[in-house]
Amino acid sequence: MKIGIPRALVYYYYYPIWVSMFEELGAEVVISDETSKNMINEGIKLTVQEICVPIKIFNSHVLNLIEKGVDYVFIPRLVSIKKYETFCPKFLGLPDMAKNVFKDFEDRIISPKISSSTDNITNLSSYKEVMKKLNIPSGKMKSALKVASKKFEEFRNLSLKGFTISEILEGKTSGKKPFKNTAPDTVNIGLLGYVYNVYDNFISMDIISKFRSLGVNVVTFDMLSEKEIYKHMGHLNKHLFWTFSNKILGAGMYFLNEDQFDGIIHITAFGCGPDSYIGKMMELDSDKKHKPFLTIRVDEHTGESHLVTRVEAFTDMLKRKKMSQVGRVSV
Numbered sequence: 589m590k591i592g593i594p595r596a597l598v599y600y601y602y603y604p605i606w607v608s609m610f611e612e613l614g615a616e617v618v619i620s621d622e623t624s625k626n627m628i629n630e631g632i633k634l635t636v637q638e639i640c641v642p643i644k645i646f647n648s649h650v651l652n653l654i655e656k657g658v659d660y661v662f663i664p665r666l667v668s669i670k671k672y673e674t675f676c677p678k679f680l681g682l683p684d685m686a687k688n689v690f691k692d693f694e695d696r697i698i699s700p701k702i703s704s705s706t707d708n709i710t711n712l713s714s715y716k717e718v719m720k721k722l723n724i725p726s727g728k729m730k731s732a733l734k735v736a737s738k739k740f741e742e743f744r745n746l747s748l749k750g751f752t753i754s755e756i757l758e759g760k761t762s763g764k765k766p767f768k769n770t771a772p773d774t775v776n777i778g779l780l781g782y783v784y785n786v787y788d789n790f791i792s793m794d795i796i797s798k799f800r801s802l803g804v805n806v807v808t809f810d811m812l813s814e815k816e817i818y819k820h821m822g823h824l825n826k827h828l829f830w831t832f833s834n835k836i837l838g839a840g841m842y843f844l845n846e847d848q849f850d851g852i853i854h855i856t857a858f859g860c861g862p863d864s865y866i867g868k869m870m871e872l873d874s875d876k877k878h879k880p881f882l883t884i885r886v887d888e889h890t891g892e893s894h895l896v897t898r899v900e901a902f903t904d905m906l907k908r909k910k911m912s913q914v915g916r917v918s919v
């Protein structure tokens with residue numbers, strides 16, 4: 589039995605759970621291809637124009653899996669992983685949208701309702717639909733989820749050490765240390781953005797590698813602990829409704845508060861509602877803290893040269909500012 593998992597959205601955060609769970613259940617797991625221009629063009633044809641680009645991309649990944657001949661596609665309905673918070677509404681309605689777009693495949697979309705009290709979404713109750721659809725006894729599912737939970741903890745520990753999700757996915761962590769430029773005038777940037785915007789190399793155009801080639805250290809929200817993230821949001825009267833948006837906002841506040849960060853970049857998708865709040869809040873607070881803040885808004889038409897120019901200009905500005913502080917250049 590072939591189970592397809594779209595290489596899109598929170599695949600970049602939850603793949604250790606879902607891949608290992610299905611493998612433990614004896615299924616062959618098929619991941620969709622890496623996002624390409626051609627796939628995006630197909631996604632656009634299947635999706636309403638005004639929706640955010642990650643959702644357009646998501647549809648193209650589902651199509652890719654169906655074309656690969658999988659028996660089922662796994663599209664969970666992600667509801668909540670924290671009390672009083674939910675996922676962005678697009679995640680709540682994702683299986684319905686997919687079933688509507690891929691009508692002939694509707695019965696072969698597995699869409700369990702994921703609702704958990706923690707980031708580690710391996711609670712048995714969240715996978716009832718998987719058990720029902722694939723006729724899995726609960727004992728077998730419990731064992732599979734136990735393995736999946738361990739894989740997720742290992743994955744999170746590597747992120748917390750400072751490895752990027754791309755490095756973990758590509759298995760480039762064994763016996764290695766995370767990238768860190770230790771030269772005294774090194775620029776440190778806090779990079780804000782959802783995992784699917786930062787780690788889908790077609791959307792972000794591999795922005796982390798671009799910074800590293802300039803000797804810049806980059807930290808993303810997934811490299812911070814939950815405790816650290818929420819600690820820096822303590823001064824807010826209320827949090828946002830959406831969990832992953834809170835993770836981004838909390839990371840942004842951390843980057844603002846910690847002196848080692850010279851600047852912050854927010855990579856956001858055109859048409860993202862939750863990011864309009866984060867962007868504005870970061871803009872106002874970075875002004876107060878006198879910390880450079882840059883928004884990079886991407887859509888399906890964004891060109892690489894546009895991104896490279898902005899990355900280089902921002903880095904150059906931060907380097908000159910930093911060197912002027914140690915009296916090595918005047919700005």
Ligand code: SF4
Pocket residue numbers: 640641642643676677678679782857859860861862863
């Ligand atoms: S958080 Fe923004 S980018 Fe992500 S699915 Fe929701 S609207 Fe789209």
